[in-house]
Amino acid sequence: MAAGRVAIIGGGIAGLAAAYRLRQADTGLALTLVEADTRLGGKIRTERMEGLVIEAGPDSFLASKPAAAALCEVLGQLRARTVRVVTVDTAKPSPMAQSLLFNWIAAYMYEGDAPLAERRAAALALDRDLLRDLLGAEELRELLDPGVLADVELDLQRLSDGRRARSADELHDVLRRVGDLTAVELDLRSEPSADPGERQAWLAQLLAEKRAVEVTVAGETRYIAAEDAGRYRDALGCALPLGLPAVFTEPVPRPLEDLVARYARTHGPFT
Numbered sequence: 001m002a003a004g005r006v007a008i009i010g011g012g013i014a015g016l017a018a019a020y021r022l023r024q025a026d027t028g029l030a031l032t033l034v035e036a037d038t039r040l041g042g043k044i045r046t047e048r049m050e051g052l053v054i055e056a057g058p059d060s061f062l063a064s065k066p067a068a069a070a071l072c073e074v075l076g077q078l079r080a081r082t083v084r085v086v087t088v089d090t091a092k093p094s095p096m097a098q099s100l101l102f103n104w105i106a107a108y109m110y111e112g113d114a115p116l117a118e119r120r121a122a123a124l125a126l127d128r129d130l131l132r133d134l135l136g137a138e139e140l141r142e143l144l145d146p147g148v149l150a151d152v153e154l155d156l157q158r159l160s161d162g163r164r165a166r167s168a169d170e171l172h173d174v175l176r177r178v179g180d181l182t183a184v185e186l187d188l189r190s191e192p193s194a195d196p197g198e199r200q201a202w203l204a205q206l207l208a209e210k211r212a213v214e215v216t217v218a219g220e221t222r223y224i225a226a227e228d229a230g231r232y233r234d235a236l237g238c239a240l241p242l243g244l245p246a247v248f249t250e251p252v253p254r255p256l257e258d259l260v261a262r263y264a265r266t267h268g269p270f271t
Contacts, residue, residue, distance in 0.1 A: 006032070044056065159188060165191060175228075176225040176227060213229050226248050235256040235259050
């Protein structure tokens with residue numbers, strides 16, 4: 001479409017939608033929206049009356065619908081107290097209640113016939129806190145597929161295909177996301193197609209550039225990202241090498257909580 005000017009008459013929902021679509025399509029057209037009223041939106045508006053929020057829109061009052069007009073009339077009579085509501089117990093549900101009751105029975109009568117995977121998906125779509133209250137933590141864990149959990153943990157640990165490091169920069173990112181690792185664990189998280197000597201050179205490069213730090217945790221030599229130096233010092237008492245930027249050695253407010261939270265983010269369910 002050649003560049004030009006387009007005038008859209010009316011700032012109602014149709015006019016606004018047309019202007020939005022034309023602008024979204026990036027046609028290069030100069031758009032002019034013409035509206036006689038002082039506000040946009042046409043009949044769609046929000047008003048407040050007597051402490052109530054009223055949403056107005058096209059045919060929102062449904063004046064042409066006999067049932068809606070009758071409902072408004074009944075509500076007016078209730079407010080004027082010319083009629084009153086009386087609770088009645090009936091032998092059979094009303095037509096409206098009967099349809100709701102049927103849908104409820106249909107949903108739960110054949111619940112056990114649904115495939116296990118479908119039931120798991122439906123259960124996990126519910127509120128987690130509500131599920132925990134209903135089932136308890138142990139039963140909730142049984143809804144999770146162990147195989148899926150294992151695959152997710154491999155991804156989080158950067159041990160699956162396509163998630164391993166392919167350069168020194170990506171190896172540094174592994175340390176930042178996973179936490180402290182040994183040289184063997186770092187090698188497992190490096191792309192196996194790379195030459196072993198090249199994978200070792202990545203770690204040596206990070207150490208030389210002070211982007212990674214060698215620390216001792218529980219008597220074992222491990223490697224951490226330089227950004228975590230202050231966190232490991234304050235949480236685990238690790239000695240830090242000299243020469244690190246001061247920003248990486250500043251005190252951390254909750255170092256141990258940070259380490260535990262990262263462990264939880266990169267592992268499956270644990271107790």
